[in-house]
Amino acid sequence: MAEYILETRNLGISFGGLNAVQNVNIKIKKGQIYGLIGPNGAGKTTVFNIITGVYKPTTGTFFIDGKEIKGHSQEKINHMGIARTFQNIRLFNNMTVVRNVMVGLHNRPEFKCSVIESILRLPRHFRVEKTMREKAKELLRVFDLENERNLLACNL
Ligand SMILES: Nc1ncnc2c1ncn2[C@@H]1O[C@H](COP(=O)(O)OP(=O)(O)O)[C@@H](O)[C@H]1O
């Protein structure tokens, strides 16, 4: 475990001639909660786009748990532990609240289950689904949404 779970060093990006963000230095230890604030156009979303791999930085570099990120795909970065939500959230309307949360757990190694196992409904499929549902319920409790868990998202 590195000293910082996320560290950026002089991150910057320019689009054409425009310097959208410059010299971003962030150091976050595991378990710390940070907020990034600033006026419209300050570059907050751009920073998130860089550290999730949507944009490649023009200058500087960043590290996830001590590993330098260079040209990693968004998927790879996600598997390393960086996830995001968007300002315009999109739910699966015809699925329940708890199932919507379960979808977001698919990338966690402890919930791995192959497509074949799911199609054939092998025991692991049910085991994984059950523990996923429990984890999703636990997360919903944090947001006081546990009682809404069986509502369809379109009815929220
Ligand atoms: N893909 C892009 N092409 C050109 N300019 C961009 C792009 N993305 C962001 N910018 C510019 O970068 C600056 C920061 O934008 P943004 O990160 O969206 O700010 P915030 O999220 O803090 O409101 C703005 O000037 C914006 O116009």
Ligand SMILES: [Mg+2]
């Ligand atoms: Mg923004």
